[in-house]
Amino acid sequence: SYELTQPPSVSVSPGQTVSVPCSEYNLGYKYVSWYQQKAGQSPLLVIYQDNKRPSGIPERFSGSNSGNTATLTITGTQALDEAEYYCQAWDSSTVIFGGGTKLTVL
Amino acid sequence: QLQLQESGPGLVKPSQTLSLACTVSGDSINSNSYYWGWVRQSPGKGLEWIGSIYYSGTTYSTPSLKSRVTISADTSKNQIFLRMTSVTATDTAVYYCARQAHTNSSHFDFWGQGILVTVPS
Numbered sequence: 436s437y438e439l440t441q442p443p444s445v446s447v448s449p450g451q452t453v454s455v456p457c458s459e460y461n462l463g464y465k466y467v468s469w470y471q472q473k474a475g476q477s478p479l480l481v482i483y484q485d486n487k488r489p490s491g492i493p494e495r496f497s498g499s500n501s502g503n504t505a506t507l508t509i510t511g512t513q514a515l516d517e518a519e520y521y522c523q524a525w526d527s528s529t530v531i532f533g534g535g536t537k538l539t540v541l
Numbered sequence: 542q543l544q545l546q547e548s549g550p551g552l553v554k555p556s557q558t559l560s561l562a563c564t565v566s567g568d569s570i571n572s573n574s575y576y577w578g579w580v581r582q583s584p585g586k587g588l589e590w591i592g593s594i595y596y597s598g599t600t601y602s603t604p605s606l607k608s609r610v611t612i613s614a615d616t617s618k619n620q621i622f623l624r625m626t627s628v629t630a631t632d633t634a635v636y637y638c639a640r641q642a643h644t645n646s647s648h649f650d651f652w653g654q655g656i657l658v659t660v661p662s
Contacts, residue, residue, distance in 0.1 A: 466646035470588070477637060477655055478580075478588065483648040521588050525647035528601045530578070530590035 439533035457522030467505035545653035563638030630662035
């Protein structure tokens with residue numbers, strides 16, 4: 436079965452760049468989307484179709500997808516970016532979410 | 542402005558049926574541009590897709606829940622529904638409805654606020 440693997444947690448200092456990976460065999464052949472979820476809130480789409488940003492999402496959020504790994508990158512991370520991040524793909528008419536990565540801004 | 546509002550009982554007894562509604566305002570569910578989906582999140586856990594419905598009535602659901610889940614829609618009321626039978630404590634979760642793009646990325650671009658459903662053990 437198709438599974439998306441994410442590290443449970445990553446940390447970053449304010450102003451620095453952080454990357455959150457999402458892995459599965461040949462993931463690069465599928466589109467990946469990314470969601471931000473802050474405590475007590477609904478998920479928010481921050482990247483879709485690998486590297487597109489919805490209206491209102493800051494430019495510091497970017498995405499890439501190649502080979503077996505999709506990556507969400509936050510450049511110039513701010514304290515308000517602290518959240519859980521989930522990757523998502525669509526395979527054989529099924530939605531798959533990654534397990535989530537807790538981003539801590541130290 | 543698009544709004545999705547989940548509604549239903551917050552407490553369901555074990556072995557009974559969970560029934561939720563999602564009322565959509567600001568967009569029509571009778572659109573070929575979107576699916577309308579259900580996603581849940583158990584306390585302290587990640588997101589789990591339950592299933593989605595297309596305006597044609599075609600439904601998709603995750604294999605692990607397929608036998609217990611029915612997703613339907615009432616286009617006259619602009620609502621989608623989730624029905625899950627034989628619930629157990631493991632079905633305790635926040636249930637979200639969300640708009641899902643009918644594209645090859647099938648991303649969820651708009652979410653409801655979610656509704657907590659508790660199934661006591």
